[in-house]
Amino acid sequence: MSDGKILDIAHVSFLDMIKIMITMSGAASAKGTLIRNALKTAERIHEVDYATFDDYLAAIENATNPITMVEGKATHAGGFVFGLQLCPFGPSIKNYTQVFEKLPEGFADFTAEFNKTSNVTDQYRVGEGAGVSPFCSVHQPMRSAIAEKITIGGKKIVIHQLGCKSGGGKKGFAEKWIAAAGVDKAVVDKILDNHMCCYSLRIVD
Amino acid sequence: MDSHGRSKKILIVDDEKYFLLSLVEGLSQYADTFTTLTAENGRAAIGVLESTGVDLVVTDLNMPEMDGFGLLAHMSKAYPGVPVVVMTAYCTPEIKKKLSEFGSLKILEKPIEFKELVDSIHAELASNSESYLRGITLPAFLQLLEMERKTCTLRIRSKGKVGFLCLRDGQLLEADNGNGRGDAAALDIVAWDETEIEISSVCKIRESKIQASLGFILMEAFRLKDERERSTAPETASRAVDAAPAAEPPTTFTEIIAEPTTTQSKEGNMADLKELLTEFTKLQGVNAVCLVGRDGFLLDSIAKTGFDAEMIGAIASSGFGSSESMGKQLGKGAMQMSMIEFDDGPVLFSPVGADAIFVIIADKDANLGMVRMKLKKHTKDLAVAAAV
Numbered sequence A: 001m002s003d004g005k006i007l008d009i010a011h012v013s014f015l016d017m018i019k020i021m022i023t024m025s026g027a028a029s030a031k032g033t034l035i036r037n038a039l040k041t042a043e044r045i046h047e048v049d050y051a052t053f054d055d056y057l058a059a060i061e062n063a064t065n066p067i068t069m070v071e072g073k074a075t076h077a078g079g080f081v082f083g084l085q086l087c088p089f090g091p092s093i094k095n096y097t098q099v100f101e102k103l104p105e106g107f108a109d110f111t112a113e114f115n116k117t118s119n120v121t122d123q124y125r126v127g128e129g130a131g132v133s134p135f136c137s138v139h140q141p142m143r144s145a146i147a148e149k150i151t152i153g154g155k156k157i158v159i160h161q162l163g164c165k166s167g168g169g170k171k172g173f174a175e176k177w178i179a180a181a182g183v184d185k186a187v188v189d190k191i192l193d194n195h196m197c198c199y200s201l202r203i204v205d
Numbered sequence B: 001m002d003s004h005g006r007s008k009k010i011l012i013v014d015d016e017k018y019f020l021l022s023l024v025e026g027l028s029q030y031a032d033t034f035t036t037l038t039a040e041n042g043r044a045a046i047g048v049l050e051s052t053g054v055d056l057v058v059t060d061l062n063m064p065e066m067d068g069f070g071l072l073a074h075m076s077k078a079y080p081g082v083p084v085v086v087m088t089a090y091c092t093p094e095i096k097k098k099l100s101e102f103g104s105l106k107i108l109e110k111p112i113e114f115k116e117l118v119d120s121i122h123a124e125l126a127s128n129s130e131s132y133l134r135g136i137t138l139p140a141f142l143q144l145l146e147m148e149r150k151t152c153t154l155r156i157r158s159k160g161k162v163g164f165l166c167l168r169d170g171q172l173l174e175a176d177n178g179n180g181r182g183d184a185a186a187l188d189i190v191a192w193d194e195t196e197i198e199i200s201s202v203c204k205i206r207e208s209k210i211q212a213s214l215g216f217i218l219m220e221a222f223r224l225k226d227e228r229e230r231s232t233a234p235e236t237a238s239r240a241v242d243a244a245p246a247a248e249p250p251t252t253f254t255e256i257i258a259e260p261t262t263t264q265s266k267e268g269n270m271a272d273l274k275e276l277l278t279e280f281t282k283l284q285g286v287n288a289v290c291l292v293g294r295d296g297f298l299l300d301s302i303a304k305t306g307f308d309a310e311m312i313g314a315i316a317s318s319g320f321g322s323s324e325s326m327g328k329q330l331g332k333g334a335m336q337m338s339m340i341e342f343d344d345g346p347v348l349f350s351p352v353g354a355d356a357i358f359v360i361i362a363d364k365d366a367n368l369g370m371v372r373m374k375l376k377k378h379t380k381d382l383a384v385a386a387a388v
Helices: A009-043 A053-061 A067-072 A090-100 A106-113 A119-124 A136-147 A175-181 A185-194 B017-029 B042-051 B068-078 B094-103 B115-128 B140-145 B184-189 B214-230 B235-243 B251-257 B266-281 B309-330 B369-388
Strands: A048-050 A074-076 A081-084 A150-151 A155-165 A171-173 A198-201 B007-015 B034-037 B055-062 B083-087 B105-108 B152-158 B162-169 B171-176 B196-200 B286-293 B299-304 B336-340 B345-352 B358-364
Touching: A009 A090, A009 A106, A009 A136, A009 B309, A048 A053, A053 A067, A053 A074, A053 A150, A067 A074, A067 A136, A074 A136, A081 A185, A081 B299, A106 A136, A119 A136, A119 B083, A136 A155, A136 A198, A155 A185, A175 A198, A175 B042, A185 A198, B007 B017, B007 B042, B007 B115, B017 B034, B017 B115, B034 B042, B042 B068, B055 B068, B068 B083, B068 B152, B068 B196, B083 B115, B083 B140, B094 B152, B105 B115, B115 B336, B140 B152, B140 B162, B140 B171, B140 B184, B140 B214, B171 B184, B171 B196, B171 B214, B184 B214, B184 B251, B266 B286, B266 B299, B286 B309, B286 B336, B286 B369, B299 B309, B309 B336, B309 B358, B345 B369, B358 B369
Parallel strands: A048 A150, B007 B034, B007 B055, B055 B083, B083 B105
Antiparallel strands: A074 A081, A081 A198, A150 A155, A155 A171, A155 A198, B152 B162, B152 B196, B162 B171, B286 B299, B286 B358, B336 B345, B345 B358
């Protein structure tokens, strides 16, 4: 084995654990477990208020924004739309597939389950086609739940997951949330040309 | 009291001894209005009916020796004017509505609410004293058989005519009115007046010779009867059947035999859901019920004692998923129910629709039979309420 194929066992174990969860208790239960886990993580994030939207953007740049802390720096694509160049689970996927070539069995079923309408995905405005892998069920709800800890000028913010792109380049769009956010799908499509994830932020009056 | 100043007599028929005792005790406060007699099955009830005049019979359907159907059939011949209240665990509002359309039969849903029983007794005794035509009618009897999925053969007598109706698992399979068989014969028999019913718990017919559903036959028979009574040129029953394909009943009947609506608002569903969940917690030994998404997120719950419903939902999803995976691995088919027994009572999981699980947390003394019956009855309603 060359140095380039040294496994990070944490990554491999995590991916295989998801596979085991799917086998042992089904995709729906596994999805619920990962989402609950993500929400529990978000609960531990401290609340923060930014005086203005510019302050919020500055916090992304200097990586003090709680969302940035868990997913990396997002690109502000104008208005209230953001793109994320790197999927936070990218290294895990790369590490796994460089040795085992394919992601574990059952991941497609899991992803389909995440994209199905459910109370929890409605509550956090995620899924609905924007899921392209099981990792989206961790990342997207976690980001939305962390957003609940953030205020801008004392006002709450909400996030709509608009789309996502798999490592293979396949784009997934959440038509429901694109419509709810009032963003043109063509804009989302264009952002996903150069990004792995696309979402919008709304300041709640 | 009747017009002669005599105390009225009601007869309660049920094989649950303690249930009878508790009813007799509860009803003793109305001793100035009526006297309460009891019997533990249909045969004992007939003995009471023969030995003393009874003004109202309140009966269960499932009993040993002679069940409620046997009793009702006997009463259709020997006591056609005595009103009857039937107690059952299987009734739905739709069935109640249908039964009210086909006669005066009153249904009480088990577990019985005492106030409702008292109100029903008073109402039935009052209407009887006003000389309404009371007692069991053939259409109402057939509805009960369908509701309880009864297998039997009925021998029907009316004004010198004799006919037979064969049912398996509550489905009408064959009819014979002495002149013919099939749908036309069923339509004819169902419309007979002053029927006397005999019931045998055997059905020799295996394959259905009847195309239309029982609900359709009942409605169509009444329509034809009405038409015959109004018209000098009556339409024949067989023509009517030919004109109305069994699979597509006329729209006028669709409303009556339609499934419960599934187009309620979410708010309406949630209000209904609370009522549904409450029904379960009224059952003996049931401490808590939770409706949980397959993903383990709680949809709603009701608990008599405090517990972390969110956590129970999450664990239930995992436990249910594991049981389902076990079934898949073993090729056992779809999961019906899973029960885990603990020192202090069982926990039951049951799938409701494709997206939810119903969790019942019970005590050691829980009446699991009643829980299962209730669950069977309400699974569809729960699935509708759980739908996102």
